[in-house]
Amino acid sequence: MAAIELEGLTKDYGEVRANDGITFAVERGEVFGYLGPNGAGKTTTIRTVLGLLSPTAGTVRLLGRDVTDEAQLLEAKRRLGYLPDDPAFDETATGREILDLHASLKGDERSAALLELFDPPLDREIREYSRGNVQKLGLVTTFMHDPDLVILDEPTSGLDPLLQQRFNEFVRAEREAGLTVFFSSHILSEVRKLCDRVGIIRDGRLVTVEPVESLLNRSGKFVRLHADEPIPIRSLEVDGVHGLESNGGAGPGDGTEYVFTFTGDINALLAAIREYRLVDLSIEEAPLEDVFMRFYGGNATDAPTATEQTTAGTDRGGSGDV
Amino acid sequence: MFELTRYDGRRRVRGSIALSGGLSALAAMVIWVYPSFEAEVDLDQLLAAYPDPILQVMGVQTMTSLGGFLSFELYTFGWVIMLGLYLAYSTAGTIADDVDRGRMDVLLSMPLSRRRLIAERFAAMAVPIAGANLLPPVVVVVGARLIDHPLAVADVLAVHLLSIPYLFACAGIGLLASVVFDRAAIAQRVALGVTFVLFLSESLLTGTDAETIGAIAPMRYYDPNAVLLEGRYDLAGAGILVAMTLAFLVASQLWFGRTDIR
8 A cells, every 4th residue: 555646636726727637656665756846736736635625636545545534534644744835833832832732632752852853942932933943843743753654845945954964864764764755845956865756747747757866867967167268069069968058159169158958977078078178167956947848848748758758868969958 | 632722722821811801900990980970970861861872782771770880881892892802803813824824734734633623723712701701700799899889799600601602602703704714814804894793783673673683693692781680691592602602613614624725
């Protein structure tokens, strides 16, 4: 039995179809990333899974329970932790009062240990909390009852880099201990660090579900290269360079600054440009939007299905400029 | 059970103490001015000077006894109108504000059914309702003795006890508004408006052909004058108020049970 099973989930708000026929399953013990640009419908899926929204069509099973049946949903929620994208608590309560309420309603197995990791100022009122502190308190309330499944909506927003790293380590350790994690993000690099599998949603439709490695291999890097002297275009015709652009001049090769997406072997690229004197070079994770543009076209409805996308890292030239 | 009620109740204690104190001060003031009022003003003449609708709205029957004076100066004004509106307003803020500010997601992710959440939050309104009725009766009984116009203790207790189902019914109006509207400000305005219109419909339409319309108003079933002037306790009325409260609660649960939390 999967931890979360969606079958043709559709949520229609009338003017917008926020989720359109979404089908996938999150297996027990895996970390599943739900990836998509802002406004793609991630939060709608999550809130439907939690029974906060009722599906227009399709079925949702959470830990094997039908979420539209309140008695069954209640059963599932006993073993569930949830952190919303913008968690909110009573402004006038202290962190400790919030923890006490949560403990009384769902139990407390491990808040002491969690508070050492994420340490919100418990004796202060929530209204004095920074966004990061609210997020820390939210993480403690999410995990304190030792759930089997946690659903996290954009969990690292609001956390500083140090805490993000701590959070990542924590999630990896929890996964080792058998926890199932379903989390949404619009940041590819966040997903790559944690996930086993990734589902990508765009405009309310599921574009693909696949292991994170294959996605990363295809998503490529965003390379910006600044040379002292113009580099001949031939030198940059390395396997895996797409959408090469240069600044100024009539075309690629005339300028001194080059940007392109790169999906090949990074050593091959470095070897090719070794003889040129560089002013600057940056290699970054491709922005998620670019990944969509590159591989799924401008419109998610044109997207190939997951089974059609088998090979990774091969040249997909001609798919358009970045 | 009742974890949420306990939590909410604790958070309402301070406000309820302040409420009790404020109402006690109002009670003390009304009692304090009564002797000079009685001595220096021809109360029947004063009464005759008011237009009838005003007397009707304020529930003025007589000013020539402390019971009658308290009945409108303190109980009609303080309890029926002010507290009634306050509870409708305050309860209207509960659920709608949770939804409005995104707290509902966290609450409902816990093993807590929607019906139970509504019932528990509503039950916590017992704290301000009971709190408002804790200190003032003592002030009224003692104050009346001090100015040598003693009141029957049983009547004073009854006027407070009977206000409890009335105030719950007003809170019920607020609760229903709170689940129907997911913006707290709107829910609160609607609750205030509806409660006030019900009050007016009851007090203004009494004695007219449209009197039956006032039958849906909680105010019809709580009459401080009857208690303090005639020693008549309307237990059937209290029963109707309890039934009204339950109807508001169940309607709110049904509505909230099937609505999308936006």
